[in-house]
């Protein structure tokens with residue numbers, strides 16, 4: 023049996039009285055595409071934020087690559103090999119496309135303060151730029167390298183965000199609603215692209231998505247959250263037929279049904 | 286951007302009302318603080334145009350300009366109408382003060398507004414006194430309508446014509462105001478000769494376009510300039526210039542006139558270099574090309590001013606025409622030279638860049654000879670602020686950390702250097718400013734203090750790097766407690782640091798070391814002592830023209846360091862942090878380290894400037910380190926364009942150089958800053974020269990082609 027790449031044990035995150043993530047257990051094996059679904063406000067993004075170090079969980083453990091990472095700062099976690107994108111695109115808007123990618127490479131480059139001043143970082147920079155351009159081609163942004171990130175059309179910005187995440191050579195890539203705001207054709211392209219990421223780069227991918235067609239087509243494993251709890255987990259087939267999941271999505275819950283029954 | 290909420294009622298746009306309302310408030314204050322009265326004594330054009338009239342035109346014209354620019358219509362009529370209305374509203378503000386003066390007795394007004402000067406009878410009422418005040422007011426209203434309309438009309442012209450008119454008028458006013466200080470900078474014969482050599486080289490550049498060998502062309506350019514030099518030499522020998530002054534390039538005029546071979550040779554070589562410059566710019570980037578020609582135009586005008594000795598009407602007209610024409614005709618030429626430049630092979634581009642660099646350096650090095658003490662002094666100050674601006678840009682422009690206490694680092698650099706180079710308790714064990722009770726001790730100390738040289742005190746060259754390092758580390762140390770603060774909070778705390786430093790320098794407890802209000806003096810000037818190599822090589826950097834070299838070296842070093850850093854991994858981390866701190870960290874940027882480096886690098890430059898400043902003033906006093914320094918530096922980098930090095934230069938020239946030259950503005954400095962900031966932010970939100978976009982994909986390693994590059998320049 024493969025060891026899981028990410029193993030989340032009993033993680034809870036509270037905001038004041040609100041428990042946004044409620045004792046979640048979840049593990050992902052290397053090379054899988056795992057999805058996290060659930061109604062709005064279920065706590066999916068908060069869960070991502072716990073994994074990437076934006077929030078420190080109130081309780082629980084997060085084991086990545088056999089080592090605990092909960093409570094570590096985001097830059098240290100990034101170094102360990104987790105990269106992510108954001109639900110609302112967060113690019114460095116007034117930097118160029120290439121510069122965005124180069125920032126993604128930050129922890130893989132070595133120049134500090136003195137080498138650039140003395141002009142000794144040229145070789146490293148040239149290699150980094152070459153690699154960044156290759157990465158641009160990979161995500162289908164060839165020739166866009168010198169545009170300001172903020173000036174790219176929406177779909178390209180999404181791709182750039184992924185390219186920036188890839189630039190850090192992560193083992194695990196977290197995508198928060200990668201097709202949000204896309205039309206069906208763009209969504210299909212993105213779906214193929216996510217598959218390509220796994221197949222060609224051997225990445226493990228964990229994504230949040232509201233587009234059920236995409237989730238059911240590409241996922242190896244689907245977890246469902248509602249009100250901060252994990253209510254179901256399994257293959258896409260199992261999830262599609264799970265009554266609790268259907269109930270959660272239809273907005274009914276068991277108490278309501280019982281009340282109706284009593285009446 | 287600024288048209289977001291611009292609604293229109295008939296032809297009138299809300300922006301027009303909004304901006305003219307802001308302007309009216311500013312004008313109201315300016316008028317009450319006596320701007321017209323103060324400016325009335327100063328002429329821009331001798332006996333023809335006085336500065337208060339210029340001020341009147343500006344306070345009406347600028348709102349009209351902003352309103353017209355923000356007008357969304359492409360119909361000139363609408364633009365003109367909106368500009369005219371804005372002018373009218375601006376004039377109303379002046380008239381309000383006029384009316385106030387008719388109601389409130391002058392003494393009472395002057396009691397409240399110390400600087401208030403009566404304006405009735407002055408330019409504000411077009412000369413009309415109390416008896417025909419109505420006529421004056423109506424006249425001003427009419428004038429404002431017409432003036433606003435003219436501004437609107439200018440705005441409706443094609444961009445280049447508009448710029449031409451504005452640059453013509455602007456340079457006319459500036460040269461007019463500076464006339465007294467710059468009238469003897471360049472002799473007419475020098476101007477004629479240098480510009481002649483430049484034009485000859487430039488012409489040679491065009492004539493030899495088809496010649497493939499760049500070095501042959503450069504030689505021809507050199508010869509063309511040299512030939513002009515010979516002509517001037519011959520003319521000089523016949524005494525043609527005896528009247529208007531000698532050729533400065535050759536050194537002592539009497540020697541040139543006497544025809545000493547040595548100096549004549551120097552002169553011909555000098556002219557040849559100018560010719561070479563003329564040739565080089567024909568295939569240089571448009572920036573180099575255009576600045577060189579503008580410089581030549583200024584040189585020519587300075588020569589003419591030398592003949593006229595005052596800003597006469599003719600001089601004013603010529604200045605206007607020269608600048609307007611230059612603005613119209615030079616950029617297209619620049620585009621051509623730029624095209625040439627772009628087609629060159631990388632090696633050839635490099636060779637052009639190196640030559641322009643060397644020529645610019647030579648120009649910068651000989652500049653103090655031409656500029657005279659006064660202008661050099663101003664330039665020194667400008668360069669000090671350029672160094673600090675470049676440094677503060679690291680914090681504010683790149684890392685996005687708003688620092689209002691930059692003066693602290695400046696002060697620390699200045700004090701460190703002063704303490705280490707001047708006798709003090711630190712270096713001598715004696716307290717310089719305190720009478721010493723113990724007789725034996727006092728005797729020893731007096732001895733030490735009178736012969737303080739060589740008592741373990743450091744030279745400037747030893748103290749300078751220490752000052753830089755101390756500034757950098759204190760900067761970082763001050764950074765530690767504020768690591769978690771952002772935006773406004775950071776600004777407030779750093780503001781506090783700045784004030785604390787100033788208070789500490791004045792305090793009694795620090796007095797033995799820092800000298801309290803008396804500060805530290807005399808700080809010795811830097812000395813370059815190479816007498817071991819050559820007995821003549823002993824240089825004292827004791828005045829503006831010699832300190833100038835220290836400054837220019839520092840400016841170049843600062844610009845190079847920051848330019849390199851800004852394009853490096855660290856610079857990208859700074860900018861990413863500015864754009865989105867959380868995301869930058871999640872991409873692997875360690876915030877603490879990156880922020881502290883920003884604090885450190887930024888403070889190091891303030892320290893570097895501070896040490897020179899202490900040596901230049903020969904003493905330092907707490908009063909030199911006020912909040913105003915921080916504000917000046919911050920304003921100039923914002924006006925120039927955050928994160929832009931050329932922007933810092935332009936900002937420093939505008940905010941430090943101009944007020945220094947235009948003494949009248951000194952009192953209104955902060956007001957002018959405020960108005961300028963608002964106007965620049967409205968018209969050019971990214972500053973006058975926004976930072977360039979780094980075209981990284983062009984830097985990608987291209988495999989060297991085996992075939993030889995075509996040889997064109």
Ligand SMILES: Nc1ncnc2c1ncn2[C@@H]1O[C@H](COP(=O)(O)OP(=O)(O)OP(=O)(O)O)[C@@H](O)[C@H]1O
Pocket residue numbers: 037040042060061062063064065066067068069109
């Ligand atoms: N920083 C915060 N402080 C307080 N409450 C928060 C914070 N972040 C999220 N929440 C709350 O936690 C709950 C879960 O939010 P979260 O953004 O994780 O939901 P989500 O599943 O990603 O929803 P969506 O599908 O709309 O993106 C919501 O009720 C939200 O209001």
Ligand SMILES: [Mg+2]
Pocket residue numbers: 066067068109
């Ligand atoms: Mg979410």
